[in-house]
Amino acid sequence: MLLPEEPDILVPDRSAAPRDTGFVEMISSLRRPRIFRYREDRLPVLLFVLLTALDIVVYLRVDHVWLLPLYTLAVLLPKGYICAFNHHHQHVPMLTRPVLNRLLELVLSFHTGVTSKTWVLHHCLGHHAHYLDPRRDEAGWMTRDGRVMSTAHFTLVVGASVYPRAWAVSRKYPQHRPVFVGMGLFVLALLGLAFVFRPWQAVFVFIVPMVTCLFGTALATYNHHTGRPTTNHYVASTNIVHPVYNLLHGNLGYHTAHHIRPGLHWSRLPELHEKIKHLIPDDAYFAPGFPLGNNQPIPRPASQGVSQAQCDLLKPKHQTAEEL
Numbered sequence: 001m002l003l004p005e006e007p008d009i010l011v012p013d014r015s016a017a018p019r020d021t022g023f024v025e026m027i028s029s030l031r032r033p034r035i036f037r038y039r040e041d042r043l044p045v046l047l048f049v050l051l052t053a054l055d056i057v058v059y060l061r062v063d064h065v066w067l068l069p070l071y072t073l074a075v076l077l078p079k080g081y082i083c084a085f086n087h088h089h090q091h092v093p094m095l096t097r098p099v100l101n102r103l104l105e106l107v108l109s110f111h112t113g114v115t116s117k118t119w120v121l122h123h124c125l126g127h128h129a130h131y132l133d134p135r136r137d138e139a140g141w142m143t144r145d146g147r148v149m150s151t152a153h154f155t156l157v158v159g160a161s162v163y164p165r166a167w168a169v170s171r172k173y174p175q176h177r178p179v180f181v182g183m184g185l186f187v188l189a190l191l192g193l194a195f196v197f198r199p200w201q202a203v204f205v206f207i208v209p210m211v212t213c214l215f216g217t218a219l220a221t222y223n224h225h226t227g228r229p230t231t232n233h234y235v236a237s238t239n240i241v242h243p244v245y246n247l248l249h250g251n252l253g254y255h256t257a258h259h260i261r262p263g264l265h266w267s268r269l270p271e272l273h274e275k276i277k278h279l280i281p282d283d284a285y286f287a288p289g290f291p292l293g294n295n296q297p298i299p300r301p302a303s304q305g306v307s308q309a310q311c312d313l314l315k316p317k318h319q320t321a322e323e324l
């Protein structure tokens with residue numbers, strides 16, 4: 001038998017989410033309100049908030065103009081890794097209450113340049129639904145005449161079109177518009193105030209990292225699907241199983257598993273990968289990119305190939321707008 005019977009790992013782990021379990025637990029949850037849906041998110045969120053605190057201190061206290069670009073350079077890479085967790089948060093919100101998630105997204109927005117619900121629309125409801133059709137994909141890698149985009153072309157087109165494309169997807173999912181537009185304008189207003197009060201500090205502490213991370217995210221996603229066959233979900237993604245890469249990116253290297261169950265928490269992806277890895281062809285494994293190495297395919301024996309019927313045994317389960 002190719003696949004185990006549908007195990008718990010293949011459905012979103014609802015046990016980690018708050019449940020309506022009766023009066024006694026309701027009273028105890030009032031005494032000790034649960035903040036995190038998954039305990040694995042505690043350390044990342046603590047680091048995001050600490051980096052925000054450092055940003056604010058530097059913004060308010062540092063006046064030496066030459067120190068500011070040095071600070072930008074020092075925090076760019078950590079902020080780049082936060083982009084991966086911002087992606088995870090928009091698939092599976094890290095906190096239990098909407099107001100807490102909006103506050104966390106404020107923190108994430110000022111690190112990554114991507115505001116509330118932008119990836120929900122552009123990525124979760126757009127890219128995940130369309131990635132097997134690169135001309136329709138919101139992060140599509142194919143030109144209109146069917147050629148593969150260069151890295152620079154893809155980075156510029158995808159990076160510059162994130163917000164217009166998210167807005168376009170919101171026509172189909174208007175329930176996400178109030179948060180998308182409201183939080184977007186709020187971040188823009190805060191950024192404007194920060195610029196008026198201390199312009200150079202606002203540029204180097206917030207604006208340059210935000211813009212760089214937005215386009216950096218596009219650059220980082222170039223290798224996720226570019227040039228891959230699009231015949232089924234098991235051949236269409238590249239996978240990076242390097243442990244340090246996955247530590248820093250929240251297991252985003254298990255990319256086929258992520259596309260099979262986008263609603264699965266990032267901490268559960270290695271387990272799902274183990275269950276489906278025999279369906280993933282050998283040429284879909286890549287080495288990690290900068291700074292852990294170059295992003296070349298890992299030489300492996302030729303793939304034995306997996307039939308469409310085998311792939312159909314475990315089909316992707318896309319998230320709906322109501323779940324997000």
Ligand SMILES: [Zn+2]
Pocket residue numbers: 087091123124128258262
């Ligand atoms: Zn995703």
